[in-house]
Amino acid sequence: MLEGKKILLGVTGSIAAYKTPFLVRRLIQSGAEVKVLMTPAATDFVSPLTLSTLSRSPVLSNLFDEATWANHVMLGRWADLMLVAPLSCNTLGKMAAGLCDNLLLATYLSATCPVMVAPAMDEDMWDHPATKNNLEIIREQGCAVLPVGFGELASGLTGEGRMLEPEEMIGALELYFEKKSSLNGKKVLITAGPTYEAIDPVRFIGNHSSGKMGYALADVFRERGADVTLVSGPVSINGFHPGIKIKKVITAAEMYNACMEAAANYDIAVMAAAVADFSPSVVAEQKIKKEEGLLSINLEKTKDILAQLGNVKKPGQLLVGFALETNNEKANALKKLEEKNADLVVMNSLGDAGAGFGVDTNKVTLYYKGGKEKAFELKSKSLVAKDIVDSITELLK
Numbered sequence: 001m002l003e004g005k006k007i008l009l010g011v012t013g014s015i016a017a018y019k020t021p022f023l024v025r026r027l028i029q030s031g032a033e034v035k036v037l038m039t040p041a042a043t044d045f046v047s048p049l050t051l052s053t054l055s056r057s058p059v060l061s062n063l064f065d066e067a068t069w070a071n072h073v074m075l076g077r078w079a080d081l082m083l084v085a086p087l088s089c090n091t092l093g094k095m096a097a098g099l100c101d102n103l104l105l106a107t108y109l110s111a112t113c114p115v116m117v118a119p120a121m122d123e124d125m126w127d128h129p130a131t132k133n134n135l136e137i138i139r140e141q142g143c144a145v146l147p148v149g150f151g152e153l154a155s156g157l158t159g160e161g162r163m164l165e166p167e168e169m170i171g172a173l174e175l176y177f178e179k180k181s182s183l184n185g186k187k188v189l190i191t192a193g194p195t196y197e198a199i200d201p202v203r204f205i206g207n208h209s210s211g212k213m214g215y216a217l218a219d220v221f222r223e224r225g226a227d228v229t230l231v232s233g234p235v236s237i238n239g240f241h242p243g244i245k246i247k248k249v250i251t252a253a254e255m256y257n258a259c260m261e262a263a264a265n266y267d268i269a270v271m272a273a274a275v276a277d278f279s280p281s282v283v284a285e286q287k288i289k290k291e292e293g294l295l296s297i298n299l300e301k302t303k304d305i306l307a308q309l310g311n312v313k314k315p316g317q318l319l320v321g322f323a324l325e326t327n328n329e330k331a332n333a334l335k336k337l338e339e340k341n342a343d344l345v346v347m348n349s350l351g352d353a354g355a356g357f358g359v360d361t362n363k364v365t366l367y368y369k370g371g372k373e374k375a376f377e378l379k380s381k382s383l384v385a386k387d388i389v390d391s392i393t394e395l396l397k
């Protein structure tokens with residue numbers, strides 16, 4: 001699993017750094033390529049000479065040596081994964097704050113590769129609210145945080161805070177790379193955002209959907225190796241990954257057509273868009289003037305994309321819907337699951353603070369065909385997206 005993987009190991013100033021020569025040795029034995037970065041404090045705990053010998057590559061520690069500048073940007077591009085092990089409290093705080101006073105931090109801040117950390121500290125530091133808070137911040141920044149072990153600590157006390165053993169870290173890396181390729185080659189269709197239904201050239205019927213949930217899902221599916229097509233209504237999200245095929249649409253009818261084009265070819269479809277249920281039956285060609293006295297707008301039902309995908313679903317295709325509810329959440333979600341022939345419905349309720357439109361967090365419950373259900377805590381939409389993709393991946397097995 002680690003054969004040919006490029007691992008950038010960042011070592012920080014913690015007594016647990018004594019384990020890193022064993023870790024580097026195991027990585028090299030597993031066929032990985034390793035480059036080591038050290039903070040200045042780390043060199044007090046383990047010798048750069050040991051790590052450069054074992055990694056078969058010079059250890060980098062300074063942003064510049066006399067006349068040479070270390071290219072931290074290219075280091076992050078070179079790596080398949082940056083692993084910071086051990087992660088000291090000090091470096092954790094600096095990562096969370098975006099500080100950049102050494103090569104390891106500069107590399108972290110410019111890393112385009114995924115980052116994993118293995119914390120190591122005494123139990124009282126591990127339990128401190130500042131540490132918990134900083135870990136939460138770097139998780140939000142996208143870092144995978146490995147657990148700590150329980151046992152004898154440098155202080156002589158026994159408790160939580162030990163860095164994982166090299167063998168456990170190798171196991172975690174193997175699992176990580178396995179997960180990363182778990183959806184290789186799977187075709188995923190996602191809808192996101194609102195739709196706008198024109199009343200006249202100026203006005204439309206829309207809703208508050210920001211598209212953040214659907215975009216977060218697209219990102220996670222792509223990270224796991226899937227071939228992602230995102231059909232997006234009008235949103236103000238710009239920075240999507242170039243690996244995601246994006247089809248921009250405005251209306252429910254356009255979204256329907258784009259999805260139907262992909263209906264025969266997807267493996268997984270996730271309908272996260274807040275599609276308008278009604279559209280004006282006539283769109284005025286000119287701006288409607290108030291003197292004309294508009295009394296009512298005639299609406300007609302839009303086509304239900306999820307329901308139609310459910311109608312034409314082929315064996316092996318997995319169809320996931322969303323249900324945004326305000327009341328009778330479970331009953332409404334189960335009704336949608338059944339009526340639209342979905343395999344899974346992700347329910348979020350506007351009754352839950354922090355869930356739904358316009359916010360960066362969400363709280364979801366999954367309802368499966370067959371009666372199973374799974375509830376999650378309030379989390380950022382990117383972490384919710386990971387939970388949803390993990391659950392879908394389990395279903396595929």
Ligand code: CTP
Nearest residue numbers: 271272273275302303304305306321322323324
């Ligand atoms: N959906 C869809 N096409 C529509 C309407 C909804 O694909 N024209 C999808 C949504 O993307 C979502 C699911 O159906 O995955 C449920 O959407 P929701 O708005 O919660 O429910 P509706 O079916 O529209 O029913 P209601 O508005 O009455 O709750």
